[in-house]
Amino acid sequence: MPLYCLYIHSIDQSSGICQLYNGTICQHFLKNTHVFIPPNATINELEERLKAAYGVIKESKDMNANCRKYALPSLCFSSLPICRTPERTNLLYFANLAMFTNLYSGNDTREKRSVSKDSKSKHFFLKKKSIFYDDVFSKDVSSKYPPTKESENLKRICREECELLETELCQKEYAIAKRHPVIGIVGVEECQRLPQHKDCSTLGITIEVDETENCYWEDGSSYRGIKNRSITGKPCLRWSWLMKEISDFPELIGQNYCRNPGSAEKSPWCFVDDRSLDRNIESCHIPKCSHNLWLRIILISGLIVAAFIIILLFVFFKKKGSQGMKNIQNINTPNAGDNIYGNSQLNSNQDMGRIPLNSSMEPVGVTSKNMEKNSLLRIPHFTLQDVEFFEELGEGAFGKVYKGQLRQLNKKTVNVAIKALKENASIKTQQDFRREIDLISDLKHQNIVCILGVILNKEPYCMLFEYMANGDLHEFLIANSPMEKKCLLQLEFLQIAMQISEGMEYLSGHHYVHRDLAARNCLVNEGLTVKISDFGLSRDIYSSDYYRVQSKSLLPVRWMPSESILYGKFTTESDIWSFGVVLWEIYSYGMQPYSGYSNPEVINLIRSRQLLSCPENCPSAVYSLMIECWHEQAVKRPTFTDISHRLRTWYDGHIKIDHINP
Template sequence: MNLQYFLLLLVRYIVFIAFKDNYVWTKNSTHENNGLNQISGICQLYNGTICNEFLRNSHVFISPNVTINDLEDRLKAAYGVIKESKDMNSNCRKYALPSLCLSSLPICRTPERTNLLYFANVAMITNKYSGNETRKKRFLLKDPKNRHSFLKKKPVYYNDVFTNDVSSKYPPTKESENLKRICREECELLENELCQKEYAIAKRHPVISVVGVEECQKIPREKDCSSLGITIEVDDAEDCYWEDGSSYRGIENVSISGKPCLRWSWLMKEISDFPELIGQNYCRNPGKVEKNPWCFVDDQSLDRSIEPCNIPKCVDKLWLTIISILALAAVAVVLTSVLILKKKSSRGMKNIQSINTPNAGNNIYGNSQLNSNQDTGRMNLNSSIELVGIPSKNMEKNSLLRIPHFTLQDVEFFEELGEGAFGKVYKGQLTQPNKKIVNVAIKALKENASIKTQQDFRREIELISDLKHQNIVCILGVILNKEPYCMLFEYMANGDLHEFLISNSPIEKKTLLQLEFLQIAIQISEGMEYLSGHHYVHRDLAARNCLVNEGLIVKISDFGLSRDIYSSDYYRVQSKSLLPVRWMPSESILYGKFTTESDIWSFGVVLWEIYSYGMQPYCGYSNPEVIHLIRSRQLLSCPENCPTAVYSLMMECWHEQAVKRPTFSDISHRLKTWYDGHVKISNQNI
């Protein structure tokens, strides 16, 4: 046994024997002795199990009102809640246990001095004010000024031991004692960036809050602190990037236009998915959404703007080095040749007076101006509707000619509906040539968009220009003569189907009839039958992407709105694009394979949404858990009051083998048959 620890136990025993009666009074009168007992504490050797990895052979600070066993039980209960939580991000989860352990059991730097101080305080207070002076003692303990005045009168040995220690002025507490607490910088990174949502939940949770979550603002800034192991990924020697720059960890923090980069956590909500962004404002490419590292910058016309960073590509640097070496070698060869020619001319040989050179203006590669233009904007995702096959060369030109063209003077912008991949989507009014005014949804391309983004915008016009069906939201016209370029769509008064279902659910004390459920499903299936018949794959069929008009008219759309209310419906799989995994079959999740058959799977999930009044599929499960459920064939259960035949159709749509799923034509036929049957029964009842 450690000699110091043995002496410590001996001192504690002697003090306890000498003042055991008074110490018992102190321990049993916590309701009268708030000044000492509830805030002070002692250091004990940690002998538990749950925090053994972080506190092995360490003395930890314990309040005298609890024991290590009590804290151990609380920690086990709190960690059990965390392990079962569906809201805990995987990058945050690994810091949960060390954070709980080091918060509730801070390490004592000087355990012997802390414990001597505690028992010296107990001894002096109980000895000085025993017997008939109980009331005076209680008064002194409750008044900090009187307690401080009293402590000045402590014996000589007390001053010798604690003269230069901050603890000598007060009984040892978590705030005043010489403790090794969690590093404040790491605590703030967890609370404000990496585990922002988790911290907020923990502070309110009845089991976790009992253990005690650190208030980061109250922790002193010290170099000697308990680290949680959070590292900021930075390599100041890295001055170029490979491939798309997603692995770049250099310290460039200025955009290509010279604007300083903003801190990622200020503007990026999903920073917990990208631990390489915490605590910094360096250029990065999280999720490979761009072709090179970028960052957020201040923009006077926008709340936020993104710009690429002026970082060279490592391959380019390598080639530049090779070219420089070759150029130097070429210069050396030329100089050598000149010297040889001079020698020959000195021997009487004639100099070459002129050399015919080819005309450099006739470049066989043509005008390279377009090829040299770089896409400096953020990469935009196209509409999820995709045409299977290769369009003809004149398709875009013919499509643009067929669509009515309007000017900005023909359109009046109203409220903002959301923001998509190309820019904002607004509600507005269009004045047509016949002076008729109609409500429209305006999909606007953000101003000063890159050439690549403009091409994607026109590509979408090309794709949807030929779509004409009563259950597809059709394009009414375009504005392409002046920025902002816009696509104009018919406006659907009742919003998206997801919101419509919720607003007509039992939660709102409303219900839909079985005929209305079938009416909604039939319209979506007929719209998808039309799309599949024209070789289109939607890729994001869901209730949120179907719009509802008056008279229960439902039409398929995809404005790609990135509203916060639907952010949980998408998940970044293996650092690729955000994907709606709750609506996707295994072949799409694992291999990125999108087909009409994968749209049929999604339709089955939409049916489930309809009959469950807009509930989120696999509600309560995290996105990684949903992927596991789908792969292991643990599918959605039958919604309440859903007919057996309809649920059987859902299960057919979710067949593991894509070729065995029903076609949209078959689905439409079966839904119409059921609908007609319900109508006949209703008429007979009348």
């Protein structure tokens, strides 16, 4: 066979291409992703094999329940690994064919003869191939690898999880699968051959650990602390070394901490190394929680009494010292749990009566000295005559929000958003309105909608904000979506995400928690300038985004992690989860998260770690960032500083590529 034919045959036999997955068996895991199709196979053939293998798994009565839930994702990711760079992989494959065709097409017969007649032909071929790679793919190192399953830059199963399945959780099932005539054809990953890569396809295996748990209840079967030494001080051995069948006890997977699986003992225990015995069991020195309960109650009661006394002393001396103090108030940073704009959707608005206010939003009778302490003095004050109301934008808990025009002191006019306090507002609503002004008065950032001034001399009292011409981000994305026969560039996606991240980085750095970060609460101005806001507008189009949980406040559950839904815990880390959902909204052109599911169903999906799938045409690196933002453990989510750095790096990289390849 001629050398040309040999090399073409070699390419055809050893390489594959990336195709968009459009099947049904692995839709939950691979929807809208490009998967690697090996040589001599088609995506339809692989789909049929997966159907047959999944049918065997569903009918099997021998598979452990704790192992069964990982069987399908394991099969999907094994047989159809996700391509990290599908465009480059396919370009490389077809460009190779084109190159070889040009080299040996017969246009240069003299060169063809010289290549085929001596022993240097292979060297000549590889040299041409190297020059071609360096010329076309010099900007992407990963694409220099030939497109094969073993060497291509694929997103494969996380090696650590694969090893946990094979050696601990599904030891018996894994061994059977490799030899099974149907499942074996599909292919089960050889864990030792998987690369050590952080960007991998996770099966969702979690090791149950609670570092804060330092005592146990009852017999300790629910203990998940990190004590790993026995009562004699000996280090605990890994459970899988001595308990071969741990499928029924997922709390033992991948660790050597003290546990009491199946309530086998009266307290947590572990295996220790004792050469005098083959299997030596020792209990662990962990206190029982109930033994310390009364001691804790006494200590807490003592601390409460001491704190009460300290507060009384502090108030006494403060009143005594205030008689000779100058009227200066330090500006305090709000608590981390405060919403930057009051989060009007979460506030109760029961009318509890109203007190008259003077021009500084203080109750009548407040002295001028106390007025000087008010942070309102730092904000420009205007009158109703300085403002012209145009149109109503929506209605929040404080009242209606309008588009208007402000005439400034220099006689120039500027478009503004006017947030008005409704008439006959309750005392609590008035206090929240004033507190919101106080909270946002110090916020100055190019990606935060900043307050321009207030109107407090006459009702309706108003806050004036800069007006964003292109409305909220959700509407902007829909208006520029393929449904409207438009589209955004990858560079524009990154530009939007980067601005929101930098705004949130500023807020988190100043100890603010947003609580309702979503595309609807980001505004877009001309030049694709994006700023974070929260006007709390109760428009019908967003009513389905909020859900009343257990007769409490309306919550945006589709943007919330489980710790916020279940325990009402709002932190910077919960804002990071919400940012991951905003990223998903951006790349989905404003699609509602978990569209098609009711709010109660969404809560169950989030609790069971059923995450949003990768949007169409979303880069794998961006989707991986979303997954990191949705980490079950809040402390393992990336910081806004890290997110901003990554987005900035990708954005700058796109600019360089566009500059080099116009």
